[in-house]
Amino acid sequence: MYLSINETVEDVHRAYELGIIMTHIHARDEKTGVPTYKKEVYTEIIAGIRKYVTNLVICTSLSGRNFNTIDKRGDVLTLECNLKPDMGSLTSSSLFFNKVSRMNAPSMIEDLASLMKSKGIVPELEVFDVGLINFGKFLVKKVLLDPHYILSFYLET
Secondary structure, eight states, rough: OOOHHHHHHHHHHHHHHTTTTTTEEBBBBTTTTOOOOOOHHHHHHHHHHHHHHHEEEEEEEOSSSOSSSSHTTTEEEOOOOOGGGGGEEEEEEOESSSSOEEOOHHHHHHHHHHHHHTTOOEEEEEESHHHHHHHHHHHTTTTTTTTOEEEEEEOOO
């Protein structure tokens, strides 16, 4: 089951009233429920959230789960003004789970980091293992990341 755009906005609004200061958004196609990269869907979600809450930090997914081109993964980063996300997720390595893998070429990660930097969007470095921290340090050395980024740790037992 997935949330519609309106349900997502309502859930974020309720969570804000309970005290959240940041939200991480994954957009889905309204008809199929399949994850989408399309900035038009993110526009509706972000506009809906900011209609009620203007000071919430909004992080959008730049997932390569279903899309692996810079124009698709970076589509949401082209939004401007109050629709521009404050942050974008950046998984800085390929991921291998029990039954599935998610490929993230180093050039893709560098391109996304560069695009975020040029737009003033703060990266959320998603950390699934220590290798992702090391690649994050590499991006800092290449000056693709400023020291203003967030690390989010995802641990599975």
